[in-house]
Amino acid sequence: MAITYSEEIQVERAKTTKINSVDFNNLAFGKIFSDHMFVCDFEDGKWQTPKILPYQPITLQPSSKIFHYGQSIFEGMKAYKDENGSVFLFRPIDNCKRLNISAKRLAMPEIPEDYFMNGLKELLKIEKDWIPTSEGSALYIRPFMFATGEGFHASPADSYKLVIAFAPSGPYFSGDVKVLIEEKYSRSANGGVGFAKAGGNYAGQFYPTQLAKEKGYQQVIWTDDNTHEYIEEAGAMNIFVRINDTLLTVPTSDRILDGITRKSILKIAEDEGIKTEVRKIKVSELIEASENGSLKELFGAGTAAVVSPISGFGFKGKNYDLPKLEDTFGARLKKRITDIQTNKAEDPFGWRIKVC
Template sequence: MNVSKPLLNIKKIEKTRINQVDFNNLAFGKNYSDHMMYCDYVDGEWQTPQIVPYGPMEYAPSAKVFHYGQAVFEGMKAFKDDNGEVHLFRPEQNFERINKSSKRLAIPEFPKDFFFESLETLLQLDTDWIKAGQGNSLYIRPFVIATEEGVAASPSDQYRFMIITCPAQAYYSQPVKVIFAQEYSRSADGGVGYAKAAGNYGAQFYPTNLAKEKGYQQVIWTDAKSHNYLEEAGTMNIFFRIGDKLLTAPTNDRILDGVSRKSVIQLAKDNGIEIEIAPVEVKRIVEAARKGELKEIFGTGTAATIAKVIGFEHDGVYRDLPEVESPYSDFMKKSLQDIQYNRAEDKHGWLHKVS
């Protein structure tokens, strides 16, 4: 008789660490919740997921993730509403995207029932780490790495899928200044730009550091061929407002299909805001700024939600953006967060209640 494997094995903490955390002064990604999940891929199949106390793990120096970068991740958030109920925001999108990213890096896709059962159990165990109130959330980091020992240049045959969580507040608490990329590129045609591959972000750090030395917090990346088209920021998709019209680049194999991005697009349509999804020329944005027609630039992302841009540099010239009445960025941020905290009607079924 075939006996199915239990969906989860759980080992709970002996003592919580929550009292060691100052929830009023959280540095993003520095404090981790009590439990984590891991699940190994061995002998051609994913094993039983394990939920254990958060802590270090040991890997061989020859694990392939260290040598060939087979690693992808996701970013999600859980929110607690005023009734103490916990909700995820569009988690199906994140599940589908991590498997899309995995496939691009020759990593086996993760089972849907393993993902959601593990995630919901983790959130139930660590529900006290999810604080109610504006701006509070639990950031969720699913990721998968290659764990097979061996330095041969080939895909791993062993992997570990993990989920860790950390309490979070605003990623960008202040508006940011950006520089338009003219030398370095984030991704190229046929590459892995659309995937949340770890190496995409590692490769950004050096040019972003150069931007920071000049007083900018982020780079808005341009296409690798010509640097004539604006595509996305370091950790965010990007929107531009010229007059009353919103502009954003279409997704392709260079641009991440952001969950917040597609949510903002839908909110614009819901509220009669004209939106143009088409390649965004640098010269169009620079000219609009010169004429005073560029009203706003803002980034969207899970960690940031909405991040305002107050100025940009291109060709060595810095341009401030105007202060506008009733900015779209404020409207979009409030609209998104009202849904995420279950304060507004969820017309599109974006919330997933954790029961």
């Protein structure tokens, strides 16, 4: 008889809960963590018994390769609760598949989908009271894997740890989002790791983003590292551009993350009868469209950011404001995807998975 992995998970319950100290109506993003976490270690060439443990510190040797050689990857997901208290995930298999794409590129072990999914579902069942239901909030899910194996030798580690932790979270951005189109720094190389959700891709963005913040922008729109003529992504989100009534986004590549929100928004837009185009977008095209009035909207799309309207962008020292429209593609698409995620609308795409 087949034993499912979920039956094999070792569960150790926390003796107390922190839930009563949490103000679920005033949640920051990713700052409070639930009572339990899922942990699975890769040792001796295989994934060991998965465990659900009280959320607790991780102890590592100073020579663990996570501290030296950057073998760390993660995913971002959300769980939602509907009016009846049912719990849902959104396209979770896609996150697992992408985690494994990242793992392969960083020479880390791939996690079997059932290990991942069963662990996540079991943890969600235990933590379902941690899912916030107020407008714009959700239970943010952070699966991450890193090298635990030791040695001051630049080679892949021989052991790894996968953790899934939960953070009940409010919106990722507070207030207006303005972006700076980058002319000097770059996020990723051709043939590099830009398509992977690798820790190192984020650290490299912080300094240029700090410089942008000093100029009044919250995020950077990255451009290709060779010419800086083409827009790529914004680091925490993919970018959508509305020119007249066409919704544009750039194709994914080995430099650009294959965002799950990105591809869902494309699908929903098509379903809504919005004309979409997936093609390269020149910075000069954006400037021109802004100047001739055909640039109607700019927004970011990502699990954390959901759909985040951008109110203006900067390039070569000049600011370009987006028009303030009443009925935007962004708002329409955000409502539709959020309604699907939270079981307020039909899901013709088969994306929503009921957990319990």
